[in-house]
Amino acid sequence: MSREVEELNRRLLRARDAMDRAYAEPLNVRAVAAVAHLSEAHFIRRFRAVFGETPHRYLQRRRVERSMFLLRETNRSVTDICFDVGFTSRGTFSRTFREIVGEAPSRYRAGHGPMVAPNCFQLWATRPVVAAGVAMQSSSFGDAAAAAAS
Amino acid sequence: MITKLNVTSVWVLDKEEALDFYVNKLGLEKGSDFKQGAYRWLTVRVPGDPGVEISLEQPGPPVQDEATAAQLRELISKGAMGGVVFLTDDVRGLYETLKKRGVTDFTQEPTDHAYGTDMGVRDPFGNAIRILKPKKVAHEAKA
Numbered sequence: 001m002s003r004e005v006e007e008l009n010r011r012l013l014r015a016r017d018a019m020d021r022a023y024a025e026p027l028n029v030r031a032v033a034a035v036a037h038l039s040e041a042h043f044i045r046r047f048r049a050v051f052g053e054t055p056h057r058y059l060q061r062r063r064v065e066r067s068m069f070l071l072r073e074t075n076r077s078v079t080d081i082c083f084d085v086g087f088t089s090r091g092t093f094s095r096t097f098r099e100i101v102g103e104a105p106s107r108y109r110a111g112h113g114p115m116v117a118p119n120c121f122q123l124w125a126t127r128p129v130v131a132a133g134v135a136m137q138s139s140s141f142g143d144a145a146a147a148a149a150s
Numbered sequence: 151m152i153t154k155l156n157v158t159s160v161w162v163l164d165k166e167e168a169l170d171f172y173v174n175k176l177g178l179e180k181g182s183d184f185k186q187g188a189y190r191w192l193t194v195r196v197p198g199d200p201g202v203e204i205s206l207e208q209p210g211p212p213v214q215d216e217a218t219a220a221q222l223r224e225l226i227s228k229g230a231m232g233g234v235v236f237l238t239d240d241v242r243g244l245y246e247t248l249k250k251r252g253v254t255d256f257t258q259e260p261t262d263h264a265y266g267t268d269m270g271v272r273d274p275f276g277n278a279i280r281i282l283k284p285k286k287v288a289h290e291a292k293a
Contacts (some may be wrong), residue, residue: 002220009227017257119263
């Protein structure tokens with residue numbers, strides 16, 4: 001029984017790593033679930049049980065973290081950064097960023113300069129915690145509906 | 151005062167499999183390996199740097215009871231037990247070598263940063279390993 005749990009965890013971790021690597025690309029939940037050799041619905045359920053959030057929310061927080069990094073470290077426009085980190089619409093990016101960080105991307109940029117911490121540390125430890133009082137919302141990654149149905 | 155790090159631990163699910171990965175894939179060398187009763191003291195280290203050993207620790211008796219060991223195994227396999235950072239003189243060369251040796255679980259391909267070039271890989275159990283070639287900074291160049 002225990003070996004099965006460990007083996008499943010390891011596959012879920014591999015799928016999570018795939019999101020961390022390919023966040024800039026258009027990802028869909030079926031492709032990420034395939035990394036873990038699971039069906040879409042099963043993947044979403046197990047991922048949430050193991051990591052405490054849906055795969056979609058994990059990916060959103062990774063994309064927003066990377067956008068925060070680029071806002072701090074570069075002079076690229078907010079629109080360019082939106083597409084750099086894998087969002088496909090400026091509206092979705094602004095809404096998601098504001099929802100998670102609690103302020104607009106341009107306002108965040110104005111208030112923050114580069115970080116001293118190495119990039120690996122930033123990737124590991126600075127994925128933003130969702131701003132207080134925000135409920136889990138649905139989205140284009142498609143897992144919210146599937147998770148709700150399960 | 152403390153003068154040096156001597157031993158640190160990495161939690162693994164299987165010592166034999168860990169030894170194979172850390173020595174035959176990653177390129178470390180075996181340090182200590184002896185049994186005391188049911189316990190096997192097994193370490194690996196960077197070749198040419200015998201002063202710092204990484205102890206490969208497998209959860210279970212006699213060190214932990216089975217329930218504790220099961221909790222640890224769960225945490226290891228979901229990548230929640232931290233990791234180690236190594237230095238290299240050639241990140242991209244090592245990346246190619248690791249791929250040739252069959253390593254597939256890269257978390258990050260070689261990437262350049264202001265402070266150097268690094269890459270990330272997981273061991274077979276889920277532990278994060280980062281490998282860095284730092285850029286020379288002024289005080290190091292003088293030394």
